[in-house]
Amino acid sequence: MTTTVATPPVSTVSPALEDYCTARVITPADVTAVRMLVGIARKATTVAEPSLLAWLGMCLALRTPRDGHTCVHLGRIVDWAGSIDFDGADPLPWPREPQPWIDALRAIPALVGDPGAAKPFILAGADSPGGRDARLYLGQASAEEDSITAALLRDGSRHVSILLGGPGSGKTFTLAKDLIEQFERSATPPRIALAAPTGKAAARMTKALEERCVKAKASDEILKAVRAAPATTIHRLLGYNPYGAPQFAYGPANPLDYDLVVIDEVSMVSSSMLHALLVAVGPKTEIRLVGDPDQLASVEAGSVLGDIAMACDDPQSPLHGRCTKLTGQHRYPVDSAIARLATAIRAGDAATAFSILAAGSEDVSWITPGDAAGLAGTTALARGHAARLRALAKDGTPDSDATAQRVLEAQAELQVLCARRMGPMGVSGWNQRIEKGLALGPAPGWYSGRPVMITRNNPDLRLFNGDVGVVVAAHEAGGPAATSPRKDAVFALGDELIRVPVTRLEDVETVHALTIHKSQGSEYGHAIVVLPERTSRLLTRELLYTGITRASKQVTIIGSRAVIEAAIRTPIRRATGLADRLTGG
Numbered sequence: 001m002t003t004t005v006a007t008p009p010v011s012t013v014s015p016a017l018e019d020y021c022t023a024r025v026i027t028p029a030d031v032t033a034v035r036m037l038v039g040i041a042r043k044a045t046t047v048a049e050p051s052l053l054a055w056l057g058m059c060l061a062l063r064t065p066r067d068g069h070t071c072v073h074l075g076r077i078v079d080w081a082g083s084i085d086f087d088g089a090d091p092l093p094w095p096r097e098p099q100p101w102i103d104a105l106r107a108i109p110a111l112v113g114d115p116g117a118a119k120p121f122i123l124a125g126a127d128s129p130g131g132r133d134a135r136l137y138l139g140q141a142s143a144e145e146d147s148i149t150a151a152l153l154r155d156g157s158r159h160v161s162i163l164l165g166g167p168g169s170g171k172t173f174t175l176a177k178d179l180i181e182q183f184e185r186s187a188t189p190p191r192i193a194l195a196a197p198t199g200k201a202a203a204r205m206t207k208a209l210e211e212r213c214v215k216a217k218a219s220d221e222i223l224k225a226v227r228a229a230p231a232t233t234i235h236r237l238l239g240y241n242p243y244g245a246p247q248f249a250y251g252p253a254n255p256l257d258y259d260l261v262v263i264d265e266v267s268m269v270s271s272s273m274l275h276a277l278l279v280a281v282g283p284k285t286e287i288r289l290v291g292d293p294d295q296l297a298s299v300e301a302g303s304v305l306g307d308i309a310m311a312c313d314d315p316q317s318p319l320h321g322r323c324t325k326l327t328g329q330h331r332y333p334v335d336s337a338i339a340r341l342a343t344a345i346r347a348g349d350a351a352t353a354f355s356i357l358a359a360g361s362e363d364v365s366w367i368t369p370g371d372a373a374g375l376a377g378t379t380a381l382a383r384g385h386a387a388r389l390r391a392l393a394k395d396g397t398p399d400s401d402a403t404a405q406r407v408l409e410a411q412a413e414l415q416v417l418c419a420r421r422m423g424p425m426g427v428s429g430w431n432q433r434i435e436k437g438l439a440l441g442p443a444p445g446w447y448s449g450r451p452v453m454i455t456r457n458n459p460d461l462r463l464f465n466g467d468v469g470v471v472v473a474a475h476e477a478g479g480p481a482a483t484s485p486r487k488d489a490v491f492a493l494g495d496e497l498i499r500v501p502v503t504r505l506e507d508v509e510t511v512h513a514l515t516i517h518k519s520q521g522s523e524y525g526h527a528i529v530v531l532p533e534r535t536s537r538l539l540t541r542e543l544l545y546t547g548i549t550r551a552s553k554q555v556t557i558i559g560s561r562a563v564i565e566a567a568i569r570t571p572i573r574r575a576t577g578l579a580d581r582l583t584g585g
């Protein structure tokens with residue numbers, strides 16, 4: 001027998017809050033959570049009944065991680081509210097100035113404290129002129145930003161170096177050159193750790209770094225050291241265990257034992273993950289952060305690389321002298337249409353972007369939703385790629401690393417990248433469309449050539465969220481390959497191939513098409529970037545830029561003029577306080 005516990009109606013707190021729930025500004029779960037916190041506080045001390053505005057502010061603070069913010073920026077409450085998708089409903093009124101919010105929140109000191117206080121909510125910047133810098137945090141989010149700031153600014157930031165640049169700007173070459181110089185001036189080879197947010201990004205980092213070291217004529221000793229320290233995911237580096245307490249094996253009480261820790265693709269790193277990494281780095285360890293601040297921020301809360309890049313631009317910040325910015329471009333020719341389109345989008349120059357799209361070229365194609373022939377041709381192209389992948393995986397030598405390597409290389413030749421997960425023009429629609437062309441039947445299952453992505457960390461298998469592999473034929477123990485029903489999925493971890501029976505894989509999804517967010521840190525010969533049919537707050541300049549710059553040879557954009565223009569004119573706006581902290585603001 002199952003007992004269901006009903007959530008108390010929002011109206012038991014205030015009928016007015018029900019309106020905000022109906023408009024989806026907050027949720028009943030947010031209200032319930034605040035009610036619990038109020039109840040806990042009342043058991044310890046006398047707590048005045050929070051005003052409607054205080055209730056709303058605390059509920060908004062609970063909402064922030066879902067929208068990628070680390071706080072509610074009360075000083076910009078009107079702009080911040082504009083980032084909320086009201087699902088077509090008219091936004092409900094609230095004070096346009098920060099002071100009423102500040103006053104309402106300060107009236108409940110048992111729940112809302114100043115920075116550094118052990119309270120559920122932290123109100124920072126409330127005493128700034130006009131409250132323009134006032135921010136309301138969840139206590140943990142505020143503590144994480146404090147910790148990140150302390151770790152990066154410690155000892156004048158002499159232990160930190162930051163390398164920024166766009167795709168193909170030479171970040172890996174510069175990193176390889178710096179590592180070679182560091183090895184050459186060290187009496188003993190330094191202990192290095194290389195990591196990235198996803199397995200795919202880590203694999204690319206390892207391969208690219210080794211290639212650059214070879215081209216730079218690094219010594220055998222240096223190459224041996226680089227090969228002995230292949231890049232891994234940040235989760236792997238920190239010894240992540242979802243069931244552990246603590247969840248990371250490495251932390252303040254057990255720091256990482258390296259001379260240098262290099263993190264690539266930092267734009268994908270959330271505030272919480274950067275905090276976990278930095279507190280695990282010992283006082284004598286150098287930190288090198290590498291990435292492109294114009295790419296998408298993490299799917300979780302924070303925009304740490306963008307905030308760090310802003311601090312690097314400020315001469316008053318210790319990080320100013322610790323940053324190198326690369327402006328070149330080597331992934332594709334500098335005068336190519338892809339390069340010019342990416343530059344225009346990054347600059348928010350819609351007119352130039354459309355002139356490039358309208359002109360057409362060998363490396364840039366634009367298909368509008370009404371172009372039936374163009375859509376059919378692109379669909380056929382994606383199906384042809386999937387069919388080739390299937391043939392390579394099905395007909396190759398089972399258990400052969402050479403076959404597995406060819407399959408993985410072929411998978412990266414073309415990728416459909418969607419802005420959204422659901423709908424005909426989303427990941428689900430394109431995956432169904434492509435698989436239909438393979439004539440797999442109503443329940444495709446684990447077919448050879450199926451590209452899969454891990455969606456939940458599995459340390460036992462050394463596979464983590466974002467790792468991409470392909471299903472291939474495998475020998476069944478004691479039986480001939482031709483009649484064997486067994487299938488393996490192969491994944492690249494640097495130069496190493498991980499082969500896992502599909503029966504051991506649980507949390508995976510098919511990725512003939514995947515989201516642009518999930519593609520970060522990857523490179524494809526041909527990227528087909530599919531935009532939604534209507535504008536959305538999720539469709540931003542950074543999303544479009546990230547999708548386009550995954551391509552090394554060719555990009556096809558599917559989207560209307562209105563949707564593309566809206567994306568170019570909408571940069572990401574995330575409420576955080578990290579940039580101000582790093583600049584002393």
